[in-house]
Amino acid sequence: MYKIMMFTGGVYKFNELKETVEDIGGFILQEMVMQTETMMHLAFPEEEEPRIRAKAKELGGKLKDLPLAGTEIMVVVPSLGKHHAVYPMCDIAEFLRRNGAITNMMGLARGVGKRIAQMTVEEKAIIDECDAAVFVFGNFKECIEEKEKLCEMIDVPYIIAGGPPDLDLAHYVGGIGRRTRRMNRKVDIDKLEEMTAAFMLVLDERRKEIEEDPLAASPLFIKEMIEMTLPPKAGEELPLVLHLDGLRVKIEEEDEERVRDIEIGKRKLSEICEIEKSGYEGYLLKILPEAVSGAVF
Amino acid sequence: MEVKVEGGDEFANKSYEKVCDDVFRDTGLTSNIDSVHMYCNAAEHVFIISVEIGRAPSPVKVWDMTLREGDKLRITDEKYAPKLLALLWDRYGERVQQISRLVISLELTEEEIAKLSDLIVYDPREDLTSRILDGIDRIFPEGARVRYPMPSAEGITVIASENPIVEEWKEKAKEVMSASSKGGA
16 A cells, blocks of 8 residues: 655755655655745655655655545535635635645535535536545535435545534534634634544545455556656646546547557556546546456566 | 524524624624624525614715825825726816826816815715625525515515515514614614
């Protein structure tokens, strides 16, 4: 299993850290150099953590654990109107991003109200493309209980964030609800941390499932192979988004064949992945378990 | 401004009190409103807000926001500058020119300049009701799109729901309205 951490520090000798990561079979997921500061997301085998920590200490940088890294999470709100944006929707998304997740935001077309709240088939399909979802609801117990039916349709793990502190619902985190102020106080941050912990629980279950039936190749490895064939274009942001069991690849239609033909060990990418066009953005790669696709090397 | 929310559970009432407080503060209406009374019934999805309007601020005149410097006017409160320019251009046309961000030159007679003092640049009473309605719209849950406004001499009461509004709720709104005016007095 890979561990993903964030390194922040100066530019002094930071190439040595990159080399160390590559030497132990790790990956650099994101790298940003801002004048004299660097920020890197590193993925490396779990057992090598002491070595990376020692190197980071030597360079005078900081390492932060990213428990949600390698996942794409959808933040779903009943609408993108002023009642839900920007607080608490952006606070939640920002907090998830700080913990390593890539977030998308979705305002449902007809998600407002209690009796009239709906979710379309297309919206459901887009949410199901992600690894997990968080539904942000309001302050009324009766409305949240009614709207829970919408969430039950979803196939991926989800969390419901609402106002009332104690509701007898599965995957529910209370104390968030409707906000008119930024969630930057201690109590608010504690709530957001509670939500992240709940996410870690549901995602860990999924990770364990994948570990029991391992994938043909790690999404991290496939990401690197795609990047070698199709280097990111200038100004392009996050063209490859990691999922727990695959990737979202944002490429043009004419590049699809090139991606399908990428060699992963002895096999082609199209042989070990289900590739389909996403209803939202780019292409979705679902990596098949090794038991289905056969050995890659 | 006094805020009272009833009808929901303890948490909902408390949080909507905060929402009412914040929304009216953000829209700059706290000093113009005497009291806000909200009734929430999430089970039947009916929400009522009754606002009792208090004092409206006095109109802003030209001398309240400018200083005279010979045949020029220096703007002291830039917030009202677009309204002032629109007013002066409308009245005097090209004889009034904005020569820099805060300075306006006037080619006017002394008589016309003396009359300037009576000109009203902005009267907050003009759009008070629409600002209050905007505030109320921000407070109501977004799904409650069926509205029934009940204006009165003291203020505004609005019923909102996702269902057709029945007579029973209009009666309830009258109760809330009278409670609101008693509370504010």
